[in-house]
Amino acid sequence: MPKLSIPEGELMFSGHAACPGCGAALAMRYLLKGLGPETIMAMPACCWAVIGGAMPSTALNIALQDCAFEATGAAVSGIRAGLDAQGLKGVTVVGFAGDGGTADIGLQALSGMLERRTDAIYVMYDNEAYMNTGIQRSGATPKGAWTTTTPTGAGMRGKEEQKKDILAIVMAHEPSYAATANVAFPEDFVKKAKRAAAIEGPRFLHVLAPCPPGWRFDAERTVEIGRLATEANIFPLLEYTEGEMRLTRKPSVRTPVEAYLKAQGRFGHMNADEVRAVQEATDRKWAKLLLEDAEAAKRAKAAKAVPVAP
DSSP, X not given: OOOOOSOOOOSBXXXXXXXXXXXXHHHHHHHHHHHOSSEEEEEOSSHHHHHTOSTTOOSBSSEEEEOOTTXXXXXXXXXXXXXHHHTOOSXXXXXXXXXXXXXXXXXXXXXXXXXXXXXXXXXEEEOSSBTTTTOBOOTTSOTTOOBTTBOXXXXXESOOSOXXXXXXXXXXXXXXXXXXXXXXXXXXXXXXXXXXXXXXXXXXXXXXXXXXXXXXXXXXXXXXXXXXXXXXXXXXXXXXXXXXXXXXXXXXXXXXXXXXXTTSGGGTTOOHHHHXXXXXXXXHHHHHHHHHHHHHHHHHHHHHHSOOOO
């Protein structure tokens, strides 16, 4: 088996407080491998506010600022302004927040950061609920999922609303770079983190981070569940550069969404009709992405074919 083309050095220590099999722990580890030591991070209330350890201990070998739940976007803007005022160059500023602190509570601050064109990276690690406080539904929780605030049974079918499309909201702000990543595909993840670090302006990474207790699967299956999410086209891997979208992984074999859903207890109540509805919605979105990817490739090919004036 070929060796993974990711840096061997670690900026995240063992002995942290994450649950066994925590996807968010993998997200931090791979992110820092891509960004490197010259990184300053802002972090709100989230699982990682606990995972890193209580002061004066820390599991991270970078500069870290805790901020209010809703303020990650504002915090990274402030950090960048302070660095610029001191003339400090070569430092990557990053906000690292969960889906609740990004798609819900922190959405206004994220929008402000993007609109101000802050030279920073915002990372949303998406475990699809407020996991740190008891598995309550967030805007990023998928339709039909069980959470403690969207129960099942006695006529209740889990969350009634669709998962919020945070990437579409971000792209409406025309960021310098945006991408999805999945902890089950570390090479793709680290490559995108490095790419984001090399670009100026506002950047955004949407990272899928499966959660064993919240998603109700055994801790050793985190990578398997993550891979299923992408192979079933539930969570496609893609990136936007200068507004052009490119798929970074196209599954060669179609994996039914049922394989992904039935692997998790939070979807265990879903019947055949509900599974079919998820499959149909997923197929429609994937067809649109394939079309957009093909059109972008055509434009890129046409641009290369234009002769350069002497």
